[in-house]
Amino acid sequence: MTSAPGRRSSTFTRLLRHGFTDPSAAERLLDGPELAAVRNDPVLLEALGATADPDLALLGLVRLLEAQPGATARQELLDTLISAKPLRDRLLGVLGASDALADHLARHPKDWQALVTYEPRDLHPGVEEFERGLAGATDPVALRVAYRRCLLSIAARDVCGTTEIAETAAELADLATATLRAALALAGAAAPEDAALCRLAVIAMGKCGGHELNYVSDVDVVFVGEAANGADEGKALRAATRLASHMMRICSETTVEGSIWPVDANLRPEGRNGPLVRTLASHLAYYQRWAKTWEFQALLKARPVAGDLALGEEYVAALQPLVWQAAERENFVADVQKMRRRVVENIPAAEVDRQLKLGPGGLRDVEFAVQLLQLVHGRADTSLRSGTTLDALKALAAGGYVGRADAAQLDDAYRFLRSLEHRIQLYRLRRTHLVPEDEADLRRLGRSLGLRTDPVTTLTREWRRHTAVVRRLHEKLFYRPLLDAVAQLAPGETRLSAEAARERLVALGYADPAAALRHLEALASGVTRKAAIQRTLLPVLLGWFADSADPDAGLLNFRKVSDALGKTPWYLRLLRDEGAAAENLARVLSAGRLAPDLLMRAPEAVALLGDGDGAGLRPRSRAHLEQEVLAAVRRADNAAQGVTAARGVRRRELFRTAAADIIGSYGTESQPAEADRGALVDLVGDAVSDLTAATLAGTLRAVVREGWGDTLPTRFTIIGMGRFGGHELGYGSDADVLFVHEPREGADEQEASRAAHKVVAEMRRLLQIPSADPPLLVDADLRPEGKSGPLVRTLKSYEAYYRRWSLVWERHALLRAEPVAGDEDLGRRFTELIDPLRYPAGGLDEEAVREIRRLKARMESERLPRGTDPKLHAKLGPGGLSDVEWTVQLLQLRHGAEEPGLRTTRTRQALAAARAAGLVREEDAAILDEAWVLATRVRNAVMLVRGRAGDTFPTQPRELAAVGRYLGYGPGHAGDMLDAYRRTARRARGVMEELFYGGGA
Known part of the structure; x- marks a missing residue:
C-alpha cells in the first residue's frame, strides 16, 4: 500500500530525524503487513532510532516477524515488544548492531524469548548458567544453536549498556568454558571406552584463559592427559588424544548452523609439531628444558576450564613457579620486545594503520607491556598474578609499578579499543581486528559506542587519540616508574621500591642497577628545566639503551654528555624537538667505546645527529674536508697547532662516520637497519680514507708553511697504499704510504732531498704526538727496499729502482697505489710510471704466479697470531680479507692490461669488473664479495665496540654481543653470528682455492 504524499513526507522527515539513512526503504517496511498494527506507535520509532543502525534494526525486526510460525506468535512478539521496554531495548539493540544475530533469529524465531528475562541474577551469568543454557544440546548442530542463543543474551546486555566491556569479555569466556565442557561431554559420550581410559584436562590459554574473550576468536587451549583406573599410559594418551581431537572438531567444524569458533592448540609444547596431549610430567620437563620466553609469557593466562579440573589445577600449580622465574632468563626483556616487533612486521603494509589489535598503539601493545611488568615483579608480589589485563594493570598501579595517571589513561584506551573491537566483530560474527573503511560501517560503530553527534568523525578521532595514548605509554609504562623511584613525588603517589627498581633494571639487562639508579637520580632530580626535559626523555632513552648490548654504558655515556652540554640551550632543545636526535644519540652511546669516546672529546658533535633527513650524518667529500683542514692550518700559529686543528676536524668527522655506520647497522624506529651492508662498508671506507687524506694534506x-713558507724547494706528493689507496680504511687502520719528491727547476738536488726528508720526519713526529684522539699511524714499509730503504725518493729514483730491482711482491703492492695528497701533477706522473708494472702487458709469467702463491702460503703460516682461531680471523684466516684480496689482485696482475675495468685500487670494483669480463663466475664473485664485506664489517665492529683495532671476534661476552648487534644479530645469538661467519668464510675459501691456487685466476 502506498502512503499519501503528505503523510509520507511527514514520516520521511521523522525517520531522518531518528537516524535512518534510507527513509524510503524504512517507510516501505513500516507500511508492510508485519508492522501494520504498530506502524504509527511512537514508542517503536523512538526505540529504533536509539539503535546503532536503525535501518538494520528495522529490517531485522521485519525478518523476525515474518519468520514467526503464525499470526498468534507474531502478535505475541509485537505485544511484548511494545509493552516491555527491557525486551524492546535488548531485541532492537541486537538487531541494530548484528546482522549475524538477526540471521540467527530469522532461522530460530522463538529464540527472541531468551531476551525476555530481566532479573538481577540475569545481569551477570557465570559458567553454571551457561551450562544450563547448553544442557539440551545432544549433537554439534544443537550445540551451535544453543551457543548462539546464549551469545544473543550476552550481546543484548552489551549493546544496552547493562554490562561494560570487562564484564562482557568475562561472560564470553565463561560461555566458551561451558561450550568446551559440553563439547567434551559429547566427545566422551561418542567414545565412552576412551573416556574410561584417561583423565583429560583442558587448559584455557590466551583471552579465554584470561577471562577477556572476544565475540569471535580462536579459543586457545592446552591438553593434559593421564592414565585412569590403572590403564596403560600409552593407550591412555592415545584415548585422550582422540577425545581432544573430537572435542576440537565439534567446536571448529562448519555445519548448517555455521561453526562456533576454532579451538587452537598450537600454544602447546613444540606447537603443531608436538603431541596434542601430554602427561603433566612431560609438560613440566619441556618447560624446564626447552621452553622459550614467549611460552612462559603465554602461561600467564593458563586456567583449567574443562575435563578433569583437579588435574588441570595440578598442571597450573606445577608450572606457575617456572612462569615467575622467566624474568631471570638472559635477554628476557629483549626476547619479549623482539616478539612484539616481529608481530608488527608481519602485518601487511596496507593494514597496519587499521589494525586494532596488532598495530602500533593497538591492544597487543597494552597486553605486552602489562605482561612484561607482571613477569618482572610478579615473583615477589603475588597480587600481580592475574591473567586479566585490566585487573593486572590495576594491581600494577596499586603497587607503584606503574604511575596511576598512566595506568588510568591506559585503562581508558584499552576499554575503548576492546569495545570497538567487539562491535566490529559483533556485526557479522567474523574474526577481524581491522577498523572498516566504509562510512556506513563507521557510522554504525560510532553510534553503537554512544557517539551520536557526527559519529564517523568522532569515532575516527577517538580511535586515533586512544591509539596515540597507547603508543606513547606502552614503552614509557616500563621506564617511567624508575624515574619516580629516584625523584621527589607528590603526596599520595605510590613509589616503586628500591628492590622493584633493581629487579626492573636487571631484567632490562643492566649489570649494575645501583649505578644506573644513581645516574637516573643525577639526570632527573630537581626542579630545573633541564631535569624536567630529562624526565620526559629518559623513559624512551632507557628503552633504546636496553635494546643494546651494554645498557649500562649507554646510560653512563648519556650522563657524561648531558653533564658536558646540559647548560647549552640547543642541546636539550635538540633532543626534545628533533624526533631522530634522541634515538640516534641513544644508539650511538650504547654501541661501544669508539663513538662515545670521540663524542666526549667534542660533545657539540651531538648536533650532527639531529637532522631529520639524515644530512648531518652524510660524510663530507674529500674536497670539503681538505678545504676545512687547510683553512684551520692557515689560522694556526705554528705547525703543532695546525696539526692539532686538523686532528680536531678528523675527530669530529670520525664521529660523523661512526654514528652513520652505527645507525645504519642498528636501524631506528623511523629508519630500519640498512639492508645493503656493502653500501655501509663502502661508506666507511671512503669516508675514513678521505678524512685521512685531508689530515695528511x-x-x-x-x-711546509713553518719550515719553508709557501714554497718547498722540491715538489712533494704522498701515495696511498694498501687499504688507504683502495679507499678501504677502517676506523683502526694504519695509513700505508709512499713519499715521492722531485726537485724544482733550478733547485739544488741535495737541498731538495734534505727538505723532503725533513718534511717526512716532521709529519710523522707531529702525527705521533700523544693525544686522546684515535692515532693516525703513517706506515711507509711498502717503499722500495722496505724498512732499510730511504723514506722518500725522487720520481727518477723510483723509476730506476722499479726498472732494475722490483720484485713481484712490490708490483703486487702497487696495485693499490693512488695519490692522496701533495703535488697532483707529480702524483699523476707516479701513476703513469707504475701502471706498466702493475698491469703488465701479456700478464704474469708462471714463475711470477708461483711466487705470489708462495708468498700467500708463507703469510698464512707465519703471520697469524698464536692462540688465534684461524677460522675467526677476519684478515688472515681462511676466507678472510687476505684470501679475497689476493685472489682479486692476481686477476688484476694477469688481466689488467687487456681489461680496463680491472685497473682500480678498490677490491669490490675490481671483483665486479672480473665478473663482468667473465673471469669469475657470478655466483663465485657473489661469495667472495659477501665474505669481504662481512670480514670488513667485523673489523669495523671490533673497533667501534672496543675502541681499539682487532681482526678477530672479542671473547668478552658483552663485547661479543655488541659486535653481534652491529652485524644484525639480536640478544643471545652470538653463537649464530660466529656460525654464520665460519660458513661464509668457508665458502669463500673454497672459491679462493679454486681461483688462486687452482689456476682459475
Missing part, C-alpha cells in the same frame, strides 16, 4: 701544509 693539512699536516703537509703545516710543516
Whole structure:
C-alpha cells in the first residue's frame, strides 16, 4: 500500500530525524503487513532510532516477524515488544548492531524469548548458567544453536549498556568454558571406552584463559592427559588424544548452523609439531628444558576450564613457579620486545594503520607491556598474578609499578579499543581486528559506542587519540616508574621500591642497577628545566639503551654528555624537538667505546645527529674536508697547532662516520637497519680514507708553511697504499704510504732531498704526538727496499729502482697505489710510471704466479697470531680479507692490461669488473664479495665496540654481543653470528682455492 504524499513526507522527515539513512526503504517496511498494527506507535520509532543502525534494526525486526510460525506468535512478539521496554531495548539493540544475530533469529524465531528475562541474577551469568543454557544440546548442530542463543543474551546486555566491556569479555569466556565442557561431554559420550581410559584436562590459554574473550576468536587451549583406573599410559594418551581431537572438531567444524569458533592448540609444547596431549610430567620437563620466553609469557593466562579440573589445577600449580622465574632468563626483556616487533612486521603494509589489535598503539601493545611488568615483579608480589589485563594493570598501579595517571589513561584506551573491537566483530560474527573503511560501517560503530553527534568523525578521532595514548605509554609504562623511584613525588603517589627498581633494571639487562639508579637520580632530580626535559626523555632513552648490548654504558655515556652540554640551550632543545636526535644519540652511546669516546672529546658533535633527513650524518667529500683542514692550518700559529686543528676536524668527522655506520647497522624506529651492508662498508671506507687524506694534506701544509713558507724547494706528493689507496680504511687502520719528491727547476738536488726528508720526519713526529684522539699511524714499509730503504725518493729514483730491482711482491703492492695528497701533477706522473708494472702487458709469467702463491702460503703460516682461531680471523684466516684480496689482485696482475675495468685500487670494483669480463663466475664473485664485506664489517665492529683495532671476534661476552648487534644479530645469538661467519668464510675459501691456487685466476 502506498502512503499519501503528505503523510509520507511527514514520516520521511521523522525517520531522518531518528537516524535512518534510507527513509524510503524504512517507510516501505513500516507500511508492510508485519508492522501494520504498530506502524504509527511512537514508542517503536523512538526505540529504533536509539539503535546503532536503525535501518538494520528495522529490517531485522521485519525478518523476525515474518519468520514467526503464525499470526498468534507474531502478535505475541509485537505485544511484548511494545509493552516491555527491557525486551524492546535488548531485541532492537541486537538487531541494530548484528546482522549475524538477526540471521540467527530469522532461522530460530522463538529464540527472541531468551531476551525476555530481566532479573538481577540475569545481569551477570557465570559458567553454571551457561551450562544450563547448553544442557539440551545432544549433537554439534544443537550445540551451535544453543551457543548462539546464549551469545544473543550476552550481546543484548552489551549493546544496552547493562554490562561494560570487562564484564562482557568475562561472560564470553565463561560461555566458551561451558561450550568446551559440553563439547567434551559429547566427545566422551561418542567414545565412552576412551573416556574410561584417561583423565583429560583442558587448559584455557590466551583471552579465554584470561577471562577477556572476544565475540569471535580462536579459543586457545592446552591438553593434559593421564592414565585412569590403572590403564596403560600409552593407550591412555592415545584415548585422550582422540577425545581432544573430537572435542576440537565439534567446536571448529562448519555445519548448517555455521561453526562456533576454532579451538587452537598450537600454544602447546613444540606447537603443531608436538603431541596434542601430554602427561603433566612431560609438560613440566619441556618447560624446564626447552621452553622459550614467549611460552612462559603465554602461561600467564593458563586456567583449567574443562575435563578433569583437579588435574588441570595440578598442571597450573606445577608450572606457575617456572612462569615467575622467566624474568631471570638472559635477554628476557629483549626476547619479549623482539616478539612484539616481529608481530608488527608481519602485518601487511596496507593494514597496519587499521589494525586494532596488532598495530602500533593497538591492544597487543597494552597486553605486552602489562605482561612484561607482571613477569618482572610478579615473583615477589603475588597480587600481580592475574591473567586479566585490566585487573593486572590495576594491581600494577596499586603497587607503584606503574604511575596511576598512566595506568588510568591506559585503562581508558584499552576499554575503548576492546569495545570497538567487539562491535566490529559483533556485526557479522567474523574474526577481524581491522577498523572498516566504509562510512556506513563507521557510522554504525560510532553510534553503537554512544557517539551520536557526527559519529564517523568522532569515532575516527577517538580511535586515533586512544591509539596515540597507547603508543606513547606502552614503552614509557616500563621506564617511567624508575624515574619516580629516584625523584621527589607528590603526596599520595605510590613509589616503586628500591628492590622493584633493581629487579626492573636487571631484567632490562643492566649489570649494575645501583649505578644506573644513581645516574637516573643525577639526570632527573630537581626542579630545573633541564631535569624536567630529562624526565620526559629518559623513559624512551632507557628503552633504546636496553635494546643494546651494554645498557649500562649507554646510560653512563648519556650522563657524561648531558653533564658536558646540559647548560647549552640547543642541546636539550635538540633532543626534545628533533624526533631522530634522541634515538640516534641513544644508539650511538650504547654501541661501544669508539663513538662515545670521540663524542666526549667534542660533545657539540651531538648536533650532527639531529637532522631529520639524515644530512648531518652524510660524510663530507674529500674536497670539503681538505678545504676545512687547510683553512684551520692557515689560522694556526705554528705547525703543532695546525696539526692539532686538523686532528680536531678528523675527530669530529670520525664521529660523523661512526654514528652513520652505527645507525645504519642498528636501524631506528623511523629508519630500519640498512639492508645493503656493502653500501655501509663502502661508506666507511671512503669516508675514513678521505678524512685521512685531508689530515695528511693539512699536516703537509703545516710543516711546509713553518719550515719553508709557501714554497718547498722540491715538489712533494704522498701515495696511498694498501687499504688507504683502495679507499678501504677502517676506523683502526694504519695509513700505508709512499713519499715521492722531485726537485724544482733550478733547485739544488741535495737541498731538495734534505727538505723532503725533513718534511717526512716532521709529519710523522707531529702525527705521533700523544693525544686522546684515535692515532693516525703513517706506515711507509711498502717503499722500495722496505724498512732499510730511504723514506722518500725522487720520481727518477723510483723509476730506476722499479726498472732494475722490483720484485713481484712490490708490483703486487702497487696495485693499490693512488695519490692522496701533495703535488697532483707529480702524483699523476707516479701513476703513469707504475701502471706498466702493475698491469703488465701479456700478464704474469708462471714463475711470477708461483711466487705470489708462495708468498700467500708463507703469510698464512707465519703471520697469524698464536692462540688465534684461524677460522675467526677476519684478515688472515681462511676466507678472510687476505684470501679475497689476493685472489682479486692476481686477476688484476694477469688481466689488467687487456681489461680496463680491472685497473682500480678498490677490491669490490675490481671483483665486479672480473665478473663482468667473465673471469669469475657470478655466483663465485657473489661469495667472495659477501665474505669481504662481512670480514670488513667485523673489523669495523671490533673497533667501534672496543675502541681499539682487532681482526678477530672479542671473547668478552658483552663485547661479543655488541659486535653481534652491529652485524644484525639480536640478544643471545652470538653463537649464530660466529656460525654464520665460519660458513661464509668457508665458502669463500673454497672459491679462493679454486681461483688462486687452482689456476682459475
